[in-house]
Amino acid sequence: xxxxxxxxxxxxxxxxxxxxxxxxxxxxxxxxxxxxxxxxxxxxxxxxxxxxxxxxxxxxxxxxxxxxxxxxxxxxxxxxxxxxxxxxxxxxxxxxxxxxxxxxxxxxxxxxxxxxxxxxxxxxxxxxxxxxxxxxxxxxxxxxxxxxxxxxxxxxxxxxxxx
Amino acid sequence: xxxxxxxxxxxxxxxxxxxxxxxxxxxxxxxxxxxxxxxxxxxxxxxxxxxxxxxxxxxxxxxxxxxxxxxxxxxxxxxxxxxxxxxxxxxxxxxxxxxxxxxxxxxxxxxxxxxxxxxxxxxxxxxxxxxxxxxxxxxxxxxxxxxxxxxxxxxxxxxxxxx
DNA sequence: TCAGCTTTTGTTATCTTATATCGTAACGGC
DNA sequence: GCCGTTACGATATAAGATAACAAAAGCTGA
Numbered sequence: 194x195x196x197x198x199x200x201x202x203x204x205x206x207x208x209x210x211x212x213x214x215x216x217x218x219x220x221x222x223x224x225x226x227x228x229x230x231x232x233x234x235x236x237x238x239x240x241x242x243x244x245x246x247x248x249x250x251x252x253x254x255x256x257x258x259x260x261x262x263x264x265x266x267x268x269x270x271x272x273x274x275x276x277x278x279x280x281x282x283x284x285x286x287x288x289x290x291x292x293x294x295x296x297x298x299x300x301x302x303x304x305x306x307x308x309x310x311x312x313x314x315x316x317x318x319x320x321x322x323x324x325x326x327x328x329x330x331x332x333x334x335x336x337x338x339x340x341x342x343x344x345x346x347x348x349x350x351x352x353x354x355x356x
Numbered sequence: 357x358x359x360x361x362x363x364x365x366x367x368x369x370x371x372x373x374x375x376x377x378x379x380x381x382x383x384x385x386x387x388x389x390x391x392x393x394x395x396x397x398x399x400x401x402x403x404x405x406x407x408x409x410x411x412x413x414x415x416x417x418x419x420x421x422x423x424x425x426x427x428x429x430x431x432x433x434x435x436x437x438x439x440x441x442x443x444x445x446x447x448x449x450x451x452x453x454x455x456x457x458x459x460x461x462x463x464x465x466x467x468x469x470x471x472x473x474x475x476x477x478x479x480x481x482x483x484x485x486x487x488x489x490x491x492x493x494x495x496x497x498x499x500x501x502x503x504x505x506x507x508x509x510x511x512x513x514x515x516x517x518x519x
Numbered sequence: 520t521c522a523g524c525t526t527t528t529g530t531t532a533t534c535t536t537a538t539a540t541c542g543t544a545a546c547g548g549c
Numbered sequence: 550g551c552c553g554t555t556a557c558g559a560t561a562t563a564a565g566a567t568a569a570c571a572a573a574a575g576c577t578g579a
Contacts, residue, residue: 231575233527253564265529272566273528288451289506290397291536291565306491308500323490328469328509331482336514337471343452345506348493351499369531394546403578435537436557454536456563481579 215292217295221283224300230281235274238263239274240295243284248314287316289345294318306344312353377407380458384446387463393444395501402437403458404448412455413476419490446490452508457481475516 221240225232232240242255252271259266275293278284282299286292287307295316304325308317324344332339370386384403388395395403405418415434422429438456443446449455450470458483459466467488471480487507495502 231526234362235528247458251565252484254376267530268566269530269568270528288508290368308495308498310500311503318498319488319494321494324487324507327486327490331469331484332471332509332511335480336515337473337480337509337511339509339511340474341511342509343506344487344491345451345509346495346502347504347506348495348502351362352427354499354501394556400556430559431537432539432558432559440556 202267214241217283217299220299221281223279224281228281231243233300235263236274236277236322240278240283243278243293244295247289249290249294249309249316251290251292283286285318287345288343290314290316291349301325304342305348308350309345309347310350310353311347315350317350373384377404380407380446383462384444387444387446388507391444398433399428399437399440402434403441403446406456407458411454412450412457412472412479414453414455418456448481450508451477451506452510453477465507467468469509470515472508472510473516474510475512475519478513480513482496 195293198320218237218240239255242258243250249325252275256266256268275284279286283296284293285296287294294316298320302322306319306324325342327341328342380398381403385395401443402418405421406413415438419431419434422434438447442449445466446459447456450457454482457479461483467485469482469487471482492502492503
């Protein structure tokens with residue numbers, strides 16, 4: 194894969210999928226192993242499908258793909274798998290899109306930021322402590338006990354601005 | 357309204373609704389006036405309904421309330437009104453709840469943070485430049501052109517922790 | 520090994536949220 | 550008063566998510 198000079202590398206990371214999928218699945222498998230839980234064929238396949246789309250995908254999009262090879266699949270099939278994958282931190286849900294995307298860095302804190310392109314639909318996950326810490330400070334100042342947070346920003350990615 | 361000593365005042369702001377509704381409607385009316393757009397009776401009523409619930413409300417919840425007095429209301433009625441109110445910055449959408457809430461401070465930047473209580477369902481809007489600026493910096497560093505952002509944190513508010 | 524438990528998946532139905540589409544009515548400038 | 554624009558009415562349907570219960574698969578220990 195060649196890297197354009199006009200587009201920051203960090204943005205392109207999302208597009209660099211070829212080998213990433215296998216890596217992500219392997220990582221998930223190892224994590225499951227170490228946690229003593231089961232990455233069943235179904236769950237593994239859904240995780241693959243999430244990664245094979247290089248963009249956030251809706252649950253029913255995944256379901257359509259899964260049905261091609263697994264005709265018994267129904268909405269609960271997908272949602273159960275996604276719930277599992279999210280609990281384990283392998284997949285993120287993009288709230289503003291009702292869509293799901295593979296986590297670049299499972300095992301980590303999951304307090305990332307998503308930059309979502311309104312044109313091409315791609316989403317870049319940024320790991321950052323700064324925003325999360327600011328939110329933490331606000332919460333504790335107000336006596337609020339945090340359990341999760343979601344930071345999403347939408348706009349136009351470098352590639353789509355050119356067009 | 358009395359202010360508990362164990363709960364930070366800022367959190368309680370959300371609950372102080374009595375006079376706020378009229379104020380919010382008036383503010384919206386003035387802003388519409390100055391922008392040369394129309395706060396029709398329907399739109400005004402939907403804005404009131406949003407405020408009358410002191411928590412984020414779903415579109416179909418609003419629709420049920422609207423139907424009582426306006427039997428012709430249907431989903432598009434509510435969604436059109438909400439779209440208008442959001443465009444004008446009078447109402448926020450809470451992505452993680454698919455729900456809508458009045459904006460404490462229309463006319464302002466709309467780069468707030470929401471702290472959402474998983475127990476009582478209340479949402480506190482915090483105006484903060486820090487998080488927004490951090491996101492802006494990330495975006496411009498990556499060449500991303502921002503148009504909107506959504507920062508939501510969930511957990512337990514002070515009141516619900518006591519229980 | 521197989522009985523009994525836990526976890527996962529199958530199956531059907533239903534619920535919630537949101538849009539598409541097309542027709543009609545109200546408003547506002549000229 | 551005409552006419553373009555904007556707003557609303559009405560129906561249908563898409564899209565997203567969950568409830569509830571049955572069946573199968575995997576694990577565990579006698």
